[in-house]
Amino acid sequence: MENRIENIKKQLHSQSYKLTPQREATVRVLLEHEQDHLSAEDVYLLVKEKAPEIGLATVYRTLELLTELKVVDKINFGDGVSRYDLRKEGAEHFHHHLVCVECGSVTEIEEDLLGDVEKVVEKQFEFDVKDHRLTFHGVCKSCQN
Numbered sequence: 001m002e003n004r005i006e007n008i009k010k011q012l013h014s015q016s017y018k019l020t021p022q023r024e025a026t027v028r029v030l031l032e033h034e035q036d037h038l039s040a041e042d043v044y045l046l047v048k049e050k051a052p053e054i055g056l057a058t059v060y061r062t063l064e065l066l067t068e069l070k071v072v073d074k075i076n077f078g079d080g081v082s083r084y085d086l087r088k089e090g091a092e093h094f095h096h097h098l099v100c101v102e103c104g105s106v107t108e109i110e111e112d113l114l115g116d117v118e119k120v121v122e123k124q125f126e127f128d129v130k131d132h133r134l135t136f137h138g139v140c141k142s143c144q145n
């Protein structure tokens with residue numbers, strides 16, 4: 001955890017931003033809930049437990065800044081809610097998600113798996129792929145039983 005925070009701090013510094021205590025509280029919540037795909041509101045309620053003086057606008061601005069710096073990715077699973085998801089350390093592209101239409105559970109796939117697809121796209125469309133979003137909607141293993 002401290003290691004990840006240290007790296008995120010460096011990422012901010014390299015773009016001339018400081019990891020203020022409020023930003024750090026936000027980053028800690030994201031790290032503690034890495035599997036949870038929290039909305040801005042969720043993050044705010046959790047950060048408030050650590051830093052009661054913090055406002056929703058500050059948390060929102062921090063999330064936008066972290067998105068801009070590619071520390072987090074903003075994702076929408078089709079329910080109209082923006083969720084914030086930490087980028088895996090060293091990952092070039094955003095990870096993929098399996099969303100269960102029965103129970104709403106979200107599973108992550110960390111491997112990129114899209115190398116061949118990206119090559120085809122780059123060649124066929126002369127498109128320089130920078131990133132991608134891939135969400136599978138289906139029925140998870142436990143809901144199949």
Ligand SMILES: [Zn+2]
Pocket residue numbers: 037085095097108
């Ligand atoms: Zn995720």
Ligand SMILES: [Zn+2]
Pocket residue numbers: 093112114115118132
């Ligand atoms: Zn990729």
Ligand SMILES: [Zn+2]
Pocket residue numbers: 100101102103104105139140141142143
């Ligand atoms: Zn399910």
